[in-house]
Amino acid sequence: MKILATLLLLALTVTAVADPGVIRKASPYPPKQTIDRFEQIVKQKGMTIFARIDHKANANKAGMDMNDAELLIFGNPTVGTRIMNHDPAAGLDLPLRVLAYTDNDGNNWLIYHDPATLKRHFHVDGCMAIEKVSDAMDKLTNAAVATKK
Numbered sequence: 001m002k003i004l005a006t007l008l009l010l011a012l013t014v015t016a017v018a019d020p021g022v023i024r025k026a027s028p029y030p031p032k033q034t035i036d037r038f039e040q041i042v043k044q045k046g047m048t049i050f051a052r053i054d055h056k057a058n059a060n061k062a063g064m065d066m067n068d069a070e071l072l073i074f075g076n077p078t079v080g081t082r083i084m085n086h087d088p089a090a091g092l093d094l095p096l097r098v099l100a101y102t103d104n105d106g107n108n109w110l111i112y113h114d115p116a117t118l119k120r121h122f123h124v125d126g127c128m129a130i131e132k133v134s135d136a137m138d139k140l141t142n143a144a145v146a147t148k149k
Contacts, residue, residue, distance in 0.1 A: 021117035023138070027108040027145040031068040031100035034110050038098055038144035042074050045140070049074050050095050069101035079129050087123040096133070098141065110145050112137060 027034045032054075039049060055069040075095030084091050098112045115133040118124050 021114050021120070022111055023114050023141070024109055024111045025141055025145050027100060027110045028147050029145070030108055031070045031102060034100035034108065034144055035070040035072050035098070038100070038110070038140065039072055039074075041140055041143050042072075047074050047076050048095075055101075067102040067104065069099065071097055071099045073097050079133060082129045083118065083124055083127050083133075086125075086127045090118055090122040090124055093118060093121070096137065098144075110141055112141065 029037065035052065039052070043049065049072065051071075051073040053071040053073075055071065056066055059066040073095050074097075080091075080094045083094060093113065096112070096115065098110060100108065100110050102108050115130055115137055118130055124130060
C-alpha cells in the first residue's frame with residue numbers, strides 16, 4: 001500500500017511540473033490593464049491584432065463566474081507566413097497568443113507559449129524567424145508587465 005501511495009504522489013508531482021515551453025510572468029496590473037498595455041505595445045510595433053477574448057465576460061454570459069482572464073491573439077503576418085512556409089501545420093499555433101489572468105490566490109499573470117517550442121512540434125528547424133519571434137515575445141511581455149518609474 002505504501003508503494004502505491006508513493007507512486008500516486010510521484011505521478012501527481014510530475015503532472016504538476018510546469019511546462020518549460022510556457023512562459024509565466026507576474027504582472028503588477030489586473031488582466032484587462034495588462035492586455036491593454038500589451039495591445040498598445042504590439043500595435044506600436046506594427047503588428048496585427050486578430051482577436052481579444054474576455055473569458056470572464058463569456059463565463060458570465062453562460063451564467064458562470066471565474067477570475068478575470070483575457071486572451072489576445074496577434075502577430076505579424078509576414079513573419080508568421082515565413083514560419084508556415086517551413087511547415088503549414090505551424091498554423092495551429094499561429095498567430096501568437098498571450099493570456100493575462102488572476103489566479104485563485106489573487107496574483108496577476110501574463111503567460112504565453114514560447115515560440116521556440118514550435119521547433120518541438122513542427123518541421124521548422126531551419127526557420128531563422130523563430131528565434132527572433134521568441135526574443136521579441138520576451139521583450140514585449142517584459143514591457144507590458146513593467147512598472148512605471
